[in-house]
Structure formats: structure tokens, C-alpha cells
Amino acid sequence: MAKEKIKILIIDDDPKVSWILSEGLSSGMEFVSARDGIEGIQMVSTEKPDLILLDIKMPGMNGLEVLEKLNRMPSRPEVIMLSGHGETKNIVHSMHLGAAEFINKPFDVKEVEIHINTVLEKNRLKQEVKTLRTELKSRSQYDQFIGDSPKMTQVKNIIEQVADSELTVLIRGESGTGKEIVGRMLHTLSGRSEEQFTKVNCAAIPRDLLEAELFGYEKGAFTGAHKTKPGRFEVANKGSIFLDEIGDMPMELQSKLLQVLEQQEFVRVGGINNIHVDVRIICATNKNLEEAIQRQQFRDDLFYRLNEITVFLPPLRERPEDIPLLVKYFLDRYNSLYDKDYPELSSEAMARMADFSWPGNVRQLENLIKQIVVRGDESIIGDLLSTGITSINPVASTVGDAEVEMSEELVNSYSLKKRVGFAVAREEKKLISEVLNKTNWNRRKASELLEISYRSLLYKIKEYNLNSSK
Ligand SMILES: Nc1ncnc2c1ncn2[C@@H]1O[C@H](COP(=O)(O)OP(=O)(O)OP(=O)(O)O)[C@@H](O)[C@H]1O
Ligand SMILES: [Mg+2]
Known part of the structure; x- marks a missing residue:
């Protein structure tokens, strides 16, 4: 032709x-x-x-x-x-x-x-x-976002449709379902991918500091404000900001956020001038925001504004057909990370996993596979699934240092320290759940009762996959 x-x-x-x-x-x-x-x-x-x-x-x-x-x-x-x-x-x-x-x-x-x-x-x-760059980028993104069940396919379709737009996206789903991965994908697949992705966990920053953290402050705005500091919104200019645990944002700040969403403008703490930013906002929560609105803990106007597009991440128990893919993905990943060669899991193990309810969702499954690879033994599945604790390093977590990996010799030995550590972790989880339920999941009150810092409580909640619906 x-x-x-x-x-x-x-x-x-x-x-x-x-x-x-x-x-x-x-x-x-x-x-x-x-x-x-x-x-x-x-x-x-x-x-x-x-x-x-x-x-x-x-x-x-x-x-x-x-x-x-x-x-x-x-x-x-x-x-x-x-x-x-x-x-x-x-x-x-x-x-x-x-x-x-x-x-x-x-x-x-x-x-x-x-x-x-x-x-x-x-x-x-x-x-x-x-064209090649876009293809490569989206392929490598999807390579790390596993699941081809109808529900996950639907999620991927929405991501594809809205990533390269300015729409505000609200990502909802239980803990460990992949909300953060989706937030990052939305950024990477957008025209802003060369700019920064700024993540702020609204639950991890004490409420009186959150405003200054997000919007910055002027010199002298409060005791200790020795110099003017830009907030995360300013730093995120031209890029995307990921507001994690948006359901924990205090009411007073919610109206300021609404203003940013509507006018792309805000004032620093102690400031008078409007600061204009061009930021794409992506939010995530595992809270029931409709209920929070009823309890007057979340502004309905903000909710409707955030809700332009909602991505619902299904819990793992609603898509057990994705488990084999996820198991394979994490086996490959941790085998190569730890230089191991752990083969497939047995069909009994796979069957147990398909029946399990996975309260900690993909994070829990990932931790379990990580342990199996490190220990070289799948028989731990029974124990782990019955205690619900799939932290890679129970000993380390009890001493507050989860970054330290337990050596393989220690894992395989009859180490008293390890056994005690495991028991302590189990008790710790039980007590923390009890106190959280008692305080109606008021984390601040719970941390006071437990006599631990607010931050360590949040850390442990994540570590033990605790959530308020349980
Ligand atoms: N579909 C998936 N494919 C591959 N890995 C996944 C998937 N979903 C989650 N993960 C992994 O599970 C872990 C938890 O995911 P992530 O942090 O995105 O969850 P989350 O929904 O933000 O949880 P939380 O509400 O507790 O913050 C991460 O290590 C992530 O890489
Ligand atoms: Mg998260």
C-alpha cells in the first residue's frame, strides 16, 4: 500500500x-x-x-x-x-x-x-x-497491583479512567486492601508523575500539629515557630497529595481542606496571605464516613466534594480467586529478596488460605508468605491463621523495632526469647484490642490507658491488623 x-x-x-x-x-x-x-x-x-x-x-x-x-x-x-x-x-x-x-x-x-x-x-x-514510556509505566504499575478477579478488574478500569484527570479520588477499603498502592498508581499514571507524591497520614499526626503540617506556619504563629515553614500542600505543588486516613481529620481542618479543594488556596497558620497551589488531592480511609457524618465527625459537604470518584477496594475474603496470584507474587518477591528458593505451597495450605477470612487483607497474606519464605516452612500457616498474628517479627515488634529482621537461625531454633516474644505479642494484641473496644476506638484515650505513646499505638494497630469492625 x-x-x-x-x-x-x-x-x-x-x-x-x-x-x-x-x-x-x-x-x-x-x-x-x-x-x-x-x-x-x-x-x-x-x-x-x-x-x-x-x-x-x-x-x-x-x-x-x-x-x-x-x-x-x-x-x-x-x-x-x-x-x-x-x-x-x-x-x-x-x-x-x-x-x-x-x-x-x-x-x-x-x-x-x-x-x-x-x-x-x-x-x-x-x-x-x-507512547513506550506510558506503556511501560502502566505495565510496571499493574505488575505490582495483583488481582484479576472481576472486582479487581473493575478497580483497575476505574484507575485507568481517572488517573490522568484532575478529579479528586477517595479510596475506600479495609486495612491492608491496597489503598496506598492505588494512591501511588493514580499519581504515577497521571501527567503529574514527574512531580512529587506527598503522603500525609492524618491519623499519625497529633491534631494540634496537623494544621501546621498541612498548611505551614508563619514565624511566631505559636510557641516554637521560630521561622516560617511551608506546609505539605506547598511542598506538593504541581504534584499529588495523598491524605491517608482522611476520616481522622479534625472537623476544624476539614473546612480548610474544603477551601483548598474549591479554590486551591489557603492561608498558613498565623498568616494573612492566600497561598495558591496546584495540587491533585487523593484521599484514603477505612472509616465509614457516612456514619461519621451522622455522628457529626465528618462534614457532609467535604464528603460530597471528595467523593467525585470513589474507588472501593474489596476485602480479600470477597475475592478468594485472587489468592493464588497473590501467593505466587509474594513468593517470587520474597524468594528473590531473601535469596531463597521456596517452591509453591501445598494444595492443603492453599485450601486453608482460601477459607480464611483475612481480617488484615493483603498485608496479612503478604506477611504470612514472607514468614514462610524466611522460615522455609509452610506448616506455620495453621498457627498463624489461628492466632491471626502474621507479623514477620513478633520479637522485634514487642521491643518497638520492627525494622530489625530476625535471623533465620533464631527463627528455626528453640530460642526462649523468640517463644516468649511471640507470647508477648499475642497478649499485647489482645490487650490493645480490649482497650480499643472499651474506649470505642478513641485512640488517644486508649494510648493513655495503655501508657504508650499515641504513635506507638497507631503502629501496633497496623502491626496487628486491628480494625474497629472486628
Ligand atoms: N493488589 C495488591 N497487589 C500486591 N500487593 C498488594 C495489593 N494490595 C495490597 N498489597 C500490599 O499489601 C500491603 C498493604 O497495602 P496498603 O498499604 O496499600 O494497604 P492500605 O489499604 O493502605 O492499608 P491501611 O488502611 O492499613 O493503611 C502493602 O505491602 C502492599 O504492597
Ligand atoms: Mg494505608
């Missing part, structure tokens, strides 16, 4: 130009021409040229103004500027406006042809790199 001709739009008030070019250039090119800027701009939409040759000096709208207008189109063809000699100022200006080349009049037709081909080739390569 013959290659389609390259269509070139010439915008020039001098009819000689298009005549010379159409006579002299190769037969692989087809020409359409416009006599002034307005007609030219219209023809970009109707003719869809591959390239534009644009004269600078024209009556009415000049070439630079036309280029500015073309730049407002969602996408435009490459532009080569044509102009008389000695107009350095125009060259600089048109390059700033994104012209690909600049050709002086009078021109040599063959020289124009070379320029056209170079610009088109560069553009083709640019498009190809862009």
Missing part, C-alpha cells in the same frame, strides 16, 4: 510561497494554504496537517500571535517559522513559543525539504518515546 502523503499547511499572505513550495518539494508532500492567521487556525482543525509553515509578517494577526493561539489547542502539529532576514528578536520569541525551526526568506526549496523531514522525524521519535 502506498504511504500516505505528508500534509503541510502553509500560512502566508504571499501566494508565491505556497506555489514555489508545491512545485519544488517532493511528491510525498501535499499542500494546503491559508492567507491569514484566522483562516490558518481554522484549517488546523479541519485539515489536520502534519506540519505547519508559518510566516511571521502578515497583515492582521502576525505569525507569533498565531503560534500563541495554536499553543492553546490540546495538541498541535509542529510549526516551522518563515521570515525575512535580520529578525533575531522574532527567532528567539518563536523558539520560546515552541516553534521547531526557523527558516529565512528567501529560502532554498531543498533546504526547506530537509528541515521538514528533520522536524517530522524528531516528532515521530518523540511520540514513540512517549
Whole structure:
């Protein structure tokens, strides 16, 4: 099949130009021409040229103004500027406006042809790199987001549809269902991916510090504010901000957040000037926000605003068909991370896992597989699933240092320390659940009763996969 001709739009008030070019250039090119800027701009939409040759000096709208207008189109063809000699100022200006080349009049037709081909080739390569990059990015993202059950396919479809938009997304789901992964994917698959992804856990920052953390403060705004500090929203400018555990945001701050959502503006603590930011907001929660609204703990106007798009992550027990894929994924991951070679799990183990209710969802499954790989033994599945504790390192967690990995020798030995550590972890989990239930999941009160810091309580809640619905 013959290659389609390259269509070139010439915008020039001098009819000689298009005549010379159409006579002299190769037969692989087809020409359409416009006599002034307005007609030219219209023809970009109707003719869809591959390239534009644009004269600078024209009556009415000049070439630079036309280029500015073309730049407002969602996408435009490459532009080569044509102009008389000695107009350095125009060259600089048109390059700033994104012209690909600049050709002086009078021109040599063959020289124009070379320029056209170079610009088109560069553009083709640019498009190809862009397509490959997008494909690669989305493929590698999906490679880490496992699940092909109908429910997860639906989730992936929504992500695909909304990632590259400015819509605020609310991600809901129980603890450990992958809300953070989804938040990061939405950012990586958006046009903001080269900018920062800023994560703020609204539950982990004491409420009196949260406002300063999010919106920044002016010098002298409160005791200890020795200098002006920008908040996370300012740091996140141009990027995305992930507000985790949004259900824990105090009411007073919720109205300030609403203002940011509506006007993209806020005032620092102790400040008077409005600060404008361009930030995409992504929120996550495992709380029942409708109930929080009833209890007057969450503003309904904020809820409706956040709820533009909601991604519901299904609990693992509602998609047991994803378990084999997840098991394989985590086995591969931890085998390679720990340099092990643990084969598949037995069919009995898989059957037990399919029947389990997974209160800690994918996080719990991940921890379990990690332990099996580290210990090289799947018989622990029974114990772990019955106690519900699948922390990789019960000993370390009781001493508050979960980063320290337990060595394999210790895991496999009859170490008293390990056994005691495990028992302590079990007791700890029981007591923490009891106190949380007693205080109606008021974490601050619970941490006071337990005589541990608020932060360590939050850490332990996550570590033991505790949640208020249990
Ligand atoms: N679909 C998935 N594919 C692969 N890994 C997953 C998936 N879902 C969750 N995970 C893994 O499970 C762990 C928990 O996920 P994540 O932190 O995103 O959960 P979460 O919903 O934010 O939980 P929480 O409410 O407790 O903060 C992470 O290590 C994550 O990598
Ligand atoms: Mg999370």
C-alpha cells in the first residue's frame, strides 16, 4: 500500500510561497494554504496537517500571535517559522513559543525539504518515546497491583479512567486492601508523575500539629515557630497529595481542606496571605464516613466534594480467586529478596488460605508468605491463621523495632526469647484490642490507658491488623 502523503499547511499572505513550495518539494508532500492567521487556525482543525509553515509578517494577526493561539489547542502539529532576514528578536520569541525551526526568506526549496523531514522525524521519535514510556509505566504499575478477579478488574478500569484527570479520588477499603498502592498508581499514571507524591497520614499526626503540617506556619504563629515553614500542600505543588486516613481529620481542618479543594488556596497558620497551589488531592480511609457524618465527625459537604470518584477496594475474603496470584507474587518477591528458593505451597495450605477470612487483607497474606519464605516452612500457616498474628517479627515488634529482621537461625531454633516474644505479642494484641473496644476506638484515650505513646499505638494497630469492625 502506498504511504500516505505528508500534509503541510502553509500560512502566508504571499501566494508565491505556497506555489514555489508545491512545485519544488517532493511528491510525498501535499499542500494546503491559508492567507491569514484566522483562516490558518481554522484549517488546523479541519485539515489536520502534519506540519505547519508559518510566516511571521502578515497583515492582521502576525505569525507569533498565531503560534500563541495554536499553543492553546490540546495538541498541535509542529510549526516551522518563515521570515525575512535580520529578525533575531522574532527567532528567539518563536523558539520560546515552541516553534521547531526557523527558516529565512528567501529560502532554498531543498533546504526547506530537509528541515521538514528533520522536524517530522524528531516528532515521530518523540511520540514513540512517549507512547513506550506510558506503556511501560502502566505495565510496571499493574505488575505490582495483583488481582484479576472481576472486582479487581473493575478497580483497575476505574484507575485507568481517572488517573490522568484532575478529579479528586477517595479510596475506600479495609486495612491492608491496597489503598496506598492505588494512591501511588493514580499519581504515577497521571501527567503529574514527574512531580512529587506527598503522603500525609492524618491519623499519625497529633491534631494540634496537623494544621501546621498541612498548611505551614508563619514565624511566631505559636510557641516554637521560630521561622516560617511551608506546609505539605506547598511542598506538593504541581504534584499529588495523598491524605491517608482522611476520616481522622479534625472537623476544624476539614473546612480548610474544603477551601483548598474549591479554590486551591489557603492561608498558613498565623498568616494573612492566600497561598495558591496546584495540587491533585487523593484521599484514603477505612472509616465509614457516612456514619461519621451522622455522628457529626465528618462534614457532609467535604464528603460530597471528595467523593467525585470513589474507588472501593474489596476485602480479600470477597475475592478468594485472587489468592493464588497473590501467593505466587509474594513468593517470587520474597524468594528473590531473601535469596531463597521456596517452591509453591501445598494444595492443603492453599485450601486453608482460601477459607480464611483475612481480617488484615493483603498485608496479612503478604506477611504470612514472607514468614514462610524466611522460615522455609509452610506448616506455620495453621498457627498463624489461628492466632491471626502474621507479623514477620513478633520479637522485634514487642521491643518497638520492627525494622530489625530476625535471623533465620533464631527463627528455626528453640530460642526462649523468640517463644516468649511471640507470647508477648499475642497478649499485647489482645490487650490493645480490649482497650480499643472499651474506649470505642478513641485512640488517644486508649494510648493513655495503655501508657504508650499515641504513635506507638497507631503502629501496633497496623502491626496487628486491628480494625474497629472486628
Ligand atoms: N493488589 C495488591 N497487589 C500486591 N500487593 C498488594 C495489593 N494490595 C495490597 N498489597 C500490599 O499489601 C500491603 C498493604 O497495602 P496498603 O498499604 O496499600 O494497604 P492500605 O489499604 O493502605 O492499608 P491501611 O488502611 O492499613 O493503611 C502493602 O505491602 C502492599 O504492597
Ligand atoms: Mg494505608
